[in-house]
Amino acid sequence: MEADIRVALVGNPNTGKSTLFNVLTGLNQKIGNFPGVTVDKKTGFCSLPDGRKAEIIDLPGAYSLYPKSRDESIVFSVLADKASELTPDLVVVILDASNLKRNLLLYTQVADLKIPVVIALNMMDMARKRGISIDIDALAKKLGVPVVPISARKLEGIDQLKTAISYANKMALQESTIDVRAIAPQLIAQIGEELSVDNPYYALQLAHQHEHLKFLSVTESDRIEELEQKFSFHPQKAQATETIARYNFIDTLLKETVKKHETAKDDNISNKIDKVLTHRVFGFIIFFAILLFMFQAIFAWSSYPMGLIADLFAWIQASLHKALPAGPLTNLLADGVIAGLSGVMVFIPQIAILFAFISILEDTGYMARVTFMMDKIMRKVGLNGKSVVPLIGGFACAVPSIMSTRTIENWKDRMITIMVTPLVTCSARLPVYTLLIALVVPSRHLWWIFNLQGLALTGMYLFSLVSAVAVALVLKYILKARERGYFIMELPVYRMPRWNNVLLTMYDRAKTFVLEAGKVIIAVSVILWVLASYGPGNRFEKIDQKYHQPQYTKTVKPDDLKRMIASEKLENSYAGVMGHAIEPAIRPLGFDWKIGIALITSFAAREVFVGTMATIYSVDGDAEKITTVQQKMHDAKDVNTGQPVFTVAVAFSLMMFYAFAMQCASTMAIVYRETKSWRWPAIQFTYMTGLAYIVSFITFHLLK
Amino acid sequence: MRLSQLEVGEKGIVKEFTDLEMSVKLMEMGCLPGEEIKVERVAPLGDPIAINVSGYQLSLRKREASTIILQ
Numbered sequence: 017m018e019a020d021i022r023v024a025l026v027g028n029p030n031t032g033k034s035t036l037f038n039v040l041t042g043l044n045q046k047i048g049n050f051p052g053v054t055v056d057k058k059t060g061f062c063s064l065p066d067g068r069k070a071e072i073i074d075l076p077g078a079y080s081l082y083p084k085s086r087d088e089s090i091v092f093s094v095l096a097d098k099a100s101e102l103t104p105d106l107v108v109v110i111l112d113a114s115n116l117k118r119n120l121l122l123y124t125q126v127a128d129l130k131i132p133v134v135i136a137l138n139m140m141d142m143a144r145k146r147g148i149s150i151d152i153d154a155l156a157k158k159l160g161v162p163v164v165p166i167s168a169r170k171l172e173g174i175d176q177l178k179t180a181i182s183y184a185n186k187m188a189l190q191e192s193t194i195d196v197r198a199i200a201p202q203l204i205a206q207i208g209e210e211l212s213v214d215n216p217y218y219a220l221q222l223a224h225q226h227e228h229l230k231f232l233s234v235t236e237s238d239r240i241e242e243l244e245q246k247f248s249f250h251p252q253k254a255q256a257t258e259t260i261a262r263y264n265f266i267d268t269l270l271k272e273t274v275k276k277h278e279t280a281k282d283d284n285i286s287n288k289i290d291k292v293l294t295h296r297v298f299g300f301i302i303f304f305a306i307l308l309f310m311f312q313a314i315f316a317w318s319s320y321p322m323g324l325i326a327d328l329f330a331w332i333q334a335s336l337h338k339a340l341p342a343g344p345l346t347n348l349l350a351d352g353v354i355a356g357l358s359g360v361m362v363f364i365p366q367i368a369i370l371f372a373f374i375s376i377l378e379d380t381g382y383m384a385r386v387t388f389m390m391d392k393i394m395r396k397v398g399l400n401g402k403s404v405v406p407l408i409g410g411f412a413c414a415v416p417s418i419m420s421t422r423t424i425e426n427w428k429d430r431m432i433t434i435m436v437t438p439l440v441t442c443s444a445r446l447p448v449y450t451l452l453i454a455l456v457v458p459s460r461h462l463w464w465i466f467n468l469q470g471l472a473l474t475g476m477y478l479f480s481l482v483s484a485v486a487v488a489l490v491l492k493y494i495l496k497a498r499e500r501g502y503f504i505m506e507l508p509v510y511r512m513p514r515w516n517n518v519l520l521t522m523y524d525r526a527k528t529f530v531l532e533a534g535k536v537i538i539a540v541s542v543i544l545w546v547l548a549s550y551g552p553g554n555r556f557e558k559i560d561q562k563y564h565q566p567q568y569t570k571t572v573k574p575d576d577l578k579r580m581i582a583s584e585k586l587e588n589s590y591a592g593v594m595g596h597a598i599e600p601a602i603r604p605l606g607f608d609w610k611i612g613i614a615l616i617t618s619f620a621a622r623e624v625f626v627g628t629m630a631t632i633y634s635v636d637g638d639a640e641k642i643t644t645v646q647q648k649m650h651d652a653k654d655v656n657t658g659q660p661v662f663t664v665a666v667a668f669s670l671m672m673f674y675a676f677a678m679q680c681a682s683t684m685a686i687v688y689r690e691t692k693s694w695r696w697p698a699i700q701f702t703y704m705t706g707l708a709y710i711v712s713f714i715t716f717h718l719l720k
Numbered sequence: 721m722r723l724s725q726l727e728v729g730e731k732g733i734v735k736e737f738t739d740l741e742m743s744v745k746l747m748e749m750g751c752l753p754g755e756e757i758k759v760e761r762v763a764p765l766g767d768p769i770a771i772n773v774s775g776y777q778l779s780l781r782k783r784e785a786s787t788i789i790l791q
Contacts (some may be wrong), residue, residue: 062740080748114775115774117775118749121748199741230732255744256740258746259747260747263747278766290760291761295764297764388768388770389764391764391768392763502745502781502784504779504780504784505780506776506778506779507779508777509777
């Protein structure tokens with residue numbers, strides 16, 4: 017779709033910018049990435065009253081053009097890069113009418129860049145409630161820009177805003193706000209001359225931000241650095257001078273256009289809610305109740321749709337086998353691709369539910385209070401108040417939890433959260449743990465109330481949380497902070513969630529996961545399928561020949577024969593060969609080559625362990641018959657020693673391995689997607705597998 | 721007198737800052753010299769604090785609050 021005009025939305029966080037974006041573009045939007053960073057680039061199209069089409073770009077919320085996080089640095093880059101395909105023809109600055117003073121700071125900066133601007137004055141109803149009356153005509157006249165009062169939530173003033181966009185001039189007509197040149201006269205003049213920049217504020221911003229602006233050449237950037245030295249430019253002092261000058265301008269402006277009556281009401285309600293929600297005792301009780309509810313919901317509500325999805329794909333798989341001629345291509349499609357696709361789709365319910373909760377918590381303003389309450393504890397271990405939600409979400413699934421770490425602004429805090437979240441016991445480990453615990457822990461009661469097996473499982477859950485915190489603590493000292501850690505955060509007024517926005521977030525997140533992580537997961541599944549279904553040389557043919565001999569076909573039931581063939585084929589497949597190959601390495605952990613095969617096949621997803629064990633011990637068909645698998649594993653004897661394979665030491669060593677090892681292709685894919693580099697998933701894989709090996713080794717030798 | 725020394729419910733007027741980097745960030749958020757600040761509440765664990773400044777609520781750590789000197 018070709019747009020006639022490109023419009024960028026700019027505004028402070030919590031001003032209703034995303035709501036306005038959704039209202040303008042509807043479902044007609046697309047999420048991509050800004051080049052080179054992990055910030056979501058949301059674009060969409062909107063029809064204007066004169067029949068033209070506008071492309072709308074939603075820029076990250078920011079309090080000023082001076083970036084405090086990497087997200088915020090996008091704002092100036094997009095506005096300033098004249099050659100980019102994203103350069104806006106017009107900027108719509110969204111201002112919260114109930115908090116004009118702070119909101120206008122960003123406006124004055126954008127206005128001074130001399131890009132055509134329209135002001136959308138949102139939350140007029142809130143301002144009125146607070147007793148603020150704004151003379152809109154006077155404001156528009158003083159600033160020299162169209163000012164359109166809107167209510168993005170109530171869909172008021174949207175048509176007027178569209179009209180204002182369509183009438184917008186190609187030239188910037190707004191008044192200058194402050195005397196920018198006075199801040200650094202010589203530097204601005206010199207940059208202007210050498211880089212042929214005629215706008216003084218643009219030149220000043222280049223001086224501040226040249227280091228991370230990709231559209232500047234190295235020579236240009238170096239030259240700016242030289243000039244800064246020459247004129248002894250002090251960025252922070254310059255910024256302080258500028259900020260004070262801007263607020264002086266804003267104070268004068270507001271004195272002439274805004275009247276405040278002291279009948280503030282809305283604040284009081286928010287204050288009363290805060291007294292309860294951030295209360296010393298109730299605050300934590302309520303928070304943990306909400307977390308518990310969330311955790312339960314992700315587990316309970318998702319199990320039905322997940323079962324449906326799994327059944328649907330199993331049905332497709334079976335139908336394909338029936339409909340298509342038997343052969344390697346059919347097998348590849350049904351057992352490789354469709355199985356991989358099923359592995360991707362099955363995550364959708366959990367992702368959707370977690371993001372429904374997160375967007376409600378964010379929307380209402382509660383998330384900011386969570387950060388406020390938890391900051392002190394979490395900071396001690398190198399995490400952030402906002403890390404609590406991903407960590408708890410990790411009990412269900414690391415994939416949506418890692419996607420949710422975007423709410424953490426601080427780079428280091430976010431990285432640590434991403435690195436430790438997969439350590440938390442996710443739902444895919446549950447079948448592995450239950451199988452192994454049932455195998456070696458007696459179902460006895462301790463002091464009449466505690467079931468030993470239940471205690472062991474609870475122990476594994478708690479242990480995972482402890483190890484996540486321990487690793488976070490270590491990473492706190494290893495990782496270098498890119499920015500100084502600070503915590504200056506707005507506590508927005510409580511509001512009702514916007515249900516449209518909740519639905520849209522659920523849809524967006526699920527779609528992003530399927531499209532971006534899906535590719536990697538399907539690829540890994542296909543590779544693993546090939547490894548498990550093909551063997552070197554003519555081994556498979558020999559097995560087929562062997563079992564076709566009358567001594568087998570006559571004496572063994574056809575179903576049993578099938579299982580024996582499957583079991584022997586798996587042993588002789590590439591995965592089986594690899595299992596044998598890694599046996600010397602995993603012997604010290606107490607694992608034999610059969611467990612080695614399971615470790616390899618469950619690389620893409622941990623729960624595959626149970627299925628592989630079933631095939632290896634040639635258990636009746638599906639993994640549903642868990643007690644049969646247990647029986648077979650229980651009876652399994654070491655060929656050399658005649659001792660049982662699954663002793664307490666082996667079972668716990670194996671559980672420790674599953675607790676630490678990064679055996680989840682989906683998590684690796686999503687970490688890549690969130691960090692935009694293979695470096696982080698590689699580090700994560702290495703440290704987790706390393707830890708798994710060490711802890712399993714210790715466990716095995718302690719219990720042996 | 722520093723902002724970190726105020727009790728909940730007390731007010732003060734910003735005079736100056738002791739940390740340039742922090743001051744720039746605080747000023748952007750509307751914490752300017754001459755502005756009135758009221759300590760709204762303290763987090764359950766004693767840190768950070770929430771203040772009311774230029775019509776909205778801002779939370780900051782005590783260490784950060786100690787860089788704000790009041791009149």
